[in-house]
Amino acid sequence: MPHANALTRLGQNVRMRLTGLGRFTRFFLMLLQRSGIVLQRPRLVSQQVHFIGNFSLLIIIVSGLFVGFVLGLQGYYTLNRYGSEEALGLLVALSLTRELGPVITALLFAGRAGTSLTAEIGLMKAGEQLAAMEVMAVDPIRRVFVPRFWGGVIAMPILAAVFSMVGIIGGWVVGVLMIGIDTGAFWSQMQNGVDVYKDVLNGAIKSIIFGIAVTLIALYEGWQARPTPEGVARATTRTVVTGSLAVLGLDFLLTALMFST
Amino acid sequence: MRKPPLNSNQPVLHLEDVSLGYGDFTVLRNISLTVLPGQVVAMMGGSGSGKTTLLRAATGQLMPRHGTVTLFGQNLSHADRPSLQSLRQRMGVLFQQGALFTDLNVFENVAFPLREHLKLSTKELGQRVLEKLSAVGLRAAAHLKVAEISGGMARRVALARAVVLEPELVLYDEPFAGLDPISLGVTARLIRSLSDRLGCASVVITHDIAESFAIADEVYLVGQGELKAQGTPATLGASPDPYVQQFLRGDADGPVAFDYPVTPAFETWLARTGIQ
Numbered sequence: 001m002p003h004a005n006a007l008t009r010l011g012q013n014v015r016m017r018l019t020g021l022g023r024f025t026r027f028f029l030m031l032l033q034r035s036g037i038v039l040q041r042p043r044l045v046s047q048q049v050h051f052i053g054n055f056s057l058l059i060i061i062v063s064g065l066f067v068g069f070v071l072g073l074q075g076y077y078t079l080n081r082y083g084s085e086e087a088l089g090l091l092v093a094l095s096l097t098r099e100l101g102p103v104i105t106a107l108l109f110a111g112r113a114g115t116s117l118t119a120e121i122g123l124m125k126a127g128e129q130l131a132a133m134e135v136m137a138v139d140p141i142r143r144v145f146v147p148r149f150w151g152g153v154i155a156m157p158i159l160a161a162v163f164s165m166v167g168i169i170g171g172w173v174v175g176v177l178m179i180g181i182d183t184g185a186f187w188s189q190m191q192n193g194v195d196v197y198k199d200v201l202n203g204a205i206k207s208i209i210f211g212i213a214v215t216l217i218a219l220y221e222g223w224q225a226r227p228t229p230e231g232v233a234r235a236t237t238r239t240v241v242t243g244s245l246a247v248l249g250l251d252f253l254l255t256a257l258m259f260s261t
Numbered sequence: 262m263r264k265p266p267l268n269s270n271q272p273v274l275h276l277e278d279v280s281l282g283y284g285d286f287t288v289l290r291n292i293s294l295t296v297l298p299g300q301v302v303a304m305m306g307g308s309g310s311g312k313t314t315l316l317r318a319a320t321g322q323l324m325p326r327h328g329t330v331t332l333f334g335q336n337l338s339h340a341d342r343p344s345l346q347s348l349r350q351r352m353g354v355l356f357q358q359g360a361l362f363t364d365l366n367v368f369e370n371v372a373f374p375l376r377e378h379l380k381l382s383t384k385e386l387g388q389r390v391l392e393k394l395s396a397v398g399l400r401a402a403a404h405l406k407v408a409e410i411s412g413g414m415a416r417r418v419a420l421a422r423a424v425v426l427e428p429e430l431v432l433y434d435e436p437f438a439g440l441d442p443i444s445l446g447v448t449a450r451l452i453r454s455l456s457d458r459l460g461c462a463s464v465v466i467t468h469d470i471a472e473s474f475a476i477a478d479e480v481y482l483v484g485q486g487e488l489k490a491q492g493t494p495a496t497l498g499a500s501p502d503p504y505v506q507q508f509l510r511g512d513a514d515g516p517v518a519f520d521y522p523v524t525p526a527f528e529t530w531l532a533r534t535g536i537q
Contacts, residue, residue, distance in 0.1 A: 137377075
């Protein structure tokens, strides 16, 4: 009965994935429903913004700088063919605000802050800290998960803005200081060509959505982790894999929605 | 916030013919137990006998398969989330591993329930926390991180946190494990004095016969999935029951099986591996 067995396995697999999706959606709704604590105790959220933001700041700055350098070099190489190297500032700024800023920040965030959120929650579960909170009549979803969720959602666009800003500086260093493009042309082309709503705001919306997705996945994986060292390690890996794929998939959808004419 | 104290005759915790388990495995069956205000009840039994499972039932973390668990006069099987939360505010729990919050220091760990449930001034809160830390001998460790203290100290901090709200019922899961003789004696006296001074009921899950017999009003002995004996320390000490005597004397031979019981899950695993 190999066919019947394969069919059973397929059915089990589909049912398991649907149950997982349902649990994930329920977790998201639970976070939203208990988000009142954000207004009652804003300090809990600001602590998390500080904590999560600090985790990723250095890696964001360093990566942003190198991405800016590379954009400057590659952009100059292409634009020079058409004699329009003055447009380098515009190319660097648009690439960063529309795509690379939100996407690379979210990928780095998943690898740095996301994994540490998963590990932290997983270890809290393993150390009975969440159970202890529950029997102290303190709702762990409200007290632990909600502040971290909003902390991540707020930190992401700030980090993406830092990434884009540092990237533009990187592009300027390569284009203006090293290659010798006119600095006035670099900045004025950028100023004329970048639209605040269409480019900057849409980029910010992207990074907020990525913030929701990555932080939610990180917290969910920690919550669902088996309370063992192996379980926490697996959950941490799943955060990076699922979080990164979600960012790339969402980016395609959002780009299609936002920039299609 | 605190409810008026219960009538001294009304049980704080009452288990009536309770069966508890996980998956296919029934850990405990037909357990009946009553804890009155101000009483110290010791729950004893071998490792894996289901003592911690019993504690999980008392906190509402595990619902009984059969029977009723009544906490402060309310049946936990019928309690909704808000009423379970308000019942839990009247109890303190010391977890087996301490379960201290690793992102907070010693002071903040003890202050946690106060910050969450009461609106106290900084001075009042500080006084209450330091008072409880003094009681466990760790006033001067208030500033230390959890990672900087020893296992025994962590258990004492967890004890201070469990009693900081001065609850009507405290459940202690192995409060004496990993403590040096001095800490052990101080902790045992602290549990007794909380009951005598504040009228708080205590359920102590432990292996430590000498300390628990010294402070308990009532001792329950569980084993082989059921309640084996109950009574005052004196009656249990004088009991001719071979099970009780084997446990109290720590004999290797007797009615207590050393082997872990065979479960359906084990049999399935054994059949799948093909070893037998």
